[in-house]
Amino acid sequence: xxIRRRTGNRRESARDRIIATAAELFHNNGYNATGxxxxxxxxxxxxxxxxxxxxxxxxxxxxxxxxxxAPKFNRRMVEPVADAPKPLDAIRQVIRNLRTQGxxxxxxxxxxxxNLSSELALQDRQIQSSLSALLxxxxxxxxxxxxxxxxxxxxxxxxxxxxxxxxxxxAMEGAQAMAKAQQSREPLDAVCKHLETTLxxxxx
Amino acid sequence: xxIRRRTGNRRESARDRIIATAAELFHNNGYNATGxxxxxxxxxxxxxxxxxxxxxxxxxxxxxxxxxxAPKFNRRMVEPVADAPKPLDAIRQVIRNLRTQGxxxxxxxxxxxxNLSSELALQDRQIQSSLSALLxxxxxxxxxxxxxxxxxxxxxxxxxxxxxxxxxxxAMEGAQAMAKAQQSREPLDAVCKHLETTLxxxxx
Numbered sequence: 001x002x003i004r005r006r007t008g009n010r011r012e013s014a015r016d017r018i019i020a021t022a023a024e025l026f027h028n029n030g031y032n033a034t035g036x037x038x039x040x041x042x043x044x045x046x047x048x049x050x051x052x053x054x055x056x057x058x059x060x061x062x063x064x065x066x067x068x069x070a071p072k073f074n075r076r077m078v079e080p081v082a083d084a085p086k087p088l089d090a091i092r093q094v095i096r097n098l099r100t101q102g103x104x105x106x107x108x109x110x111x112x113x114x115n116l117s118s119e120l121a122l123q124d125r126q127i128q129s130s131l132s133a134l135l136x137x138x139x140x141x142x143x144x145x146x147x148x149x150x151x152x153x154x155x156x157x158x159x160x161x162x163x164x165x166x167x168x169x170x171a172m173e174g175a176q177a178m179a180k181a182q183q184s185r186e187p188l189d190a191v192c193k194h195l196e197t198t199l200x201x202x203x204x
Numbered sequence: 205x206x207i208r209r210r211t212g213n214r215r216e217s218a219r220d221r222i223i224a225t226a227a228e229l230f231h232n233n234g235y236n237a238t239g240x241x242x243x244x245x246x247x248x249x250x251x252x253x254x255x256x257x258x259x260x261x262x263x264x265x266x267x268x269x270x271x272x273x274a275p276k277f278n279r280r281m282v283e284p285v286a287d288a289p290k291p292l293d294a295i296r297q298v299i300r301n302l303r304t305q306g307x308x309x310x311x312x313x314x315x316x317x318x319n320l321s322s323e324l325a326l327q328d329r330q331i332q333s334s335l336s337a338l339l340x341x342x343x344x345x346x347x348x349x350x351x352x353x354x355x356x357x358x359x360x361x362x363x364x365x366x367x368x369x370x371x372x373x374x375a376m377e378g379a380q381a382m383a384k385a386q387q388s389r390e391p392l393d394a395v396c397k398h399l400e401t402t403l404x405x406x407x408x
């Protein structure tokens with residue numbers, strides 16, 4: 001993610017600017033590597049507005065997850081599938097979008113949920129559980145969608161739609177982690193294309 | 205990983221104690237959350253020995269990768285496959301070991317390569333490339349092993365053994381990341397069992 005110059009947008013509140021800036025800095029540099037002063041400077045916000053809106057960096061992180069990461073994640077991964085007349089087609093399209101939308105730069109920065117979770121899951125139970133809830137929802141909604149495809153489990157060798165959903169989600173997360181680790185699109189392309197083919201084949 | 209009391213082992217050099225302790229602290233708490241003083245205290249080492257052996261925390265991290273992460277990784281993931289008379293059986297066994305060996309606690313702390321990479325891949329090119337080299341080797345050795353199984357690509361729907369290897373590695377990394385994020389073995393079990401079944405079915 002690129003850090004946009006947010007100070008120019010006067011209609012955005014200081015609180016919004018702090019959260020949006022923190023989301024980008026946490027994603028690009030990590031939570032522990034990002035200081036509060038750095039967030040405030042990049043957001044064009046004062047120490048006073050930080051203390052007015054937040055009690056700690058952790059509170060900023062919880063707001064980032066709730067107000068930036070979760071809505072974007074739901075919009076991209078969950079809602080297109082939950083509301084789809086053909087849920088399996090929708091899943092394939094979401095996987096395809098992950099691979100084809102966004103710049104290569106974006107594809108090499110990792111998944112925002114996994115970036116935060118990898119650093120903080122063992123450190124902070126509250127952050128861990130708010131991130132875990134997003135993954136739960138992803139797995140549950142996709143399991144529901146896959147369940148609607150009655151012959152899918154058997155064709156793909158899974159015992160249940162839930163097992164298949166866990167698997168697809170893990171593969172997508174792993175693909176993004178590998179792409180970041182290796183600074184290469186190749187693992188992401190390989191995984192997504194295979195998932196698209198597998199789910200298509202079962203579908204036909 | 206649990207931090208063992210290392211100060212009691214007098215035969216270990218201060219340098220070894222620093223690296224072993226740092227490996228555990230980086231894995232459990234993260235690189236940026238771990239301070240040099242904290243490493244030295246837990247290792248029972250002095251500031252003098254740190255300055256004697258290392259110039260910076262980054263140099264400790266590079267030593268951790270080279271002397272702790274890489275040998276353990278090669279021993280678990282690469283050597284059993286590279287040296288195996290039946291490489292595909294060996295891959296299945298490695299995947300099975302990931303799922304069945306080690307305590308549940310260990311399974312929920314994530315992959316040491318991915319933990320470091322997720323936090324540092326975008327921050328430090330040298331650390332990124334030393335971690336990426338491990339993943340390259342994993343993918344390459346497994347691709348070679350899978351290539352020895354001539355009908356495997358077709359049966360699993362992959363165009364090449366390399367694509368299949370990228371996929372299997374990504375799924376395993378994603379499974380460990382999900383297990384850590386959700387503090388649950390379920391995704392790890394689902395992914396590993398499916399990979400074992402897929403590779404067995406193709407093999408028979």
